[in-house]
Amino acid sequence: MNATQINVTSANVSKPVDGYGGPPTGPLTAVRHVFDDPTLRVYHFCKPNDKIMMVCQLYDSSSPNATLIGVEYMIDSKTYLAIPDREKPNWHYHKEEFSPDRANPKFPLLDEQQQKEWLAKLSESYGKVIVNWNPVDTLPVFPPQIQQVQHPFMVNQSVNNQTEKHTGSFNQTLSY
Incomplete structure (x- = not known):
């Protein structure tokens, strides 16, 4: 078997990363997910999961070079009540x-009516955001x-294009 045959064969195998296009198509974007910069619009590329409602990969932009900065797990309200x-x-x-x-959520690839429909479908869910790379850092250090996301700083922060970055510690829970 040569390299071309291997690539063709492996290209047809489904992978865990397949399907992260977002519901229904393209990403969901939202602000207030990164403590040091609540103005950063985070791009959620999501897919359904067989254990919970949905899993989203979080990126700092939609560019091909976007940095994977975290993950958001989504569960329905019945599951939330059971945790x-x-x-x-x-x-x-x-x-x-x-x-x-x-969070000012948007589905940039959908029209206004489609966005309203999808936000209504997701509104009775809960999310848990885990950030593993602060986008203002050059390395995940x-x-x-x-x-x-509902921390008082995030909720009370006025978010607009002129908002300056928060100068406190990125880490909300640990001293390091």
């Missing part, structure tokens, strides 16, 4: 997050952490 109380603060309710003054 231990000590775990619930790590999850955010999408119905609250999806308002324009909070801090411990992965759960972003508390």
Whole structure:
């Protein structure tokens, strides 16, 4: 078997990364996912999962060179009610997050009506964001952490194009 035959064969094998196009097509974008820069529009490329509702890869842009900065797990409200109380603060309710003054979510490849329909479908879900690379850093040099999207700093931060980056520690939960 030569290299060409190997590539053709392996190209036809499904991989865990297949299907991260986002529901229904393209990414969902939202702000307030990165503590040091709540103005950063994070691109969620999602796919359904057989254990939970959905898993999203989080990128700092939509460019071909975008950096994978984290992951968001999404669960439905029934699953959220079943998780231990000590775990619930790590999850955010999408119905609250999806308002324009909070995460200002968008599906850039959909028209306005399609966006409304998809946001309504996702509004009764919960998300847990884990960031493993602060996009302002050149390397992933801090411990992965759960972003508390509903943290008072994130909720009360006025987000607009002139908002300056937060100058405090990126890490919300650890001293390092």
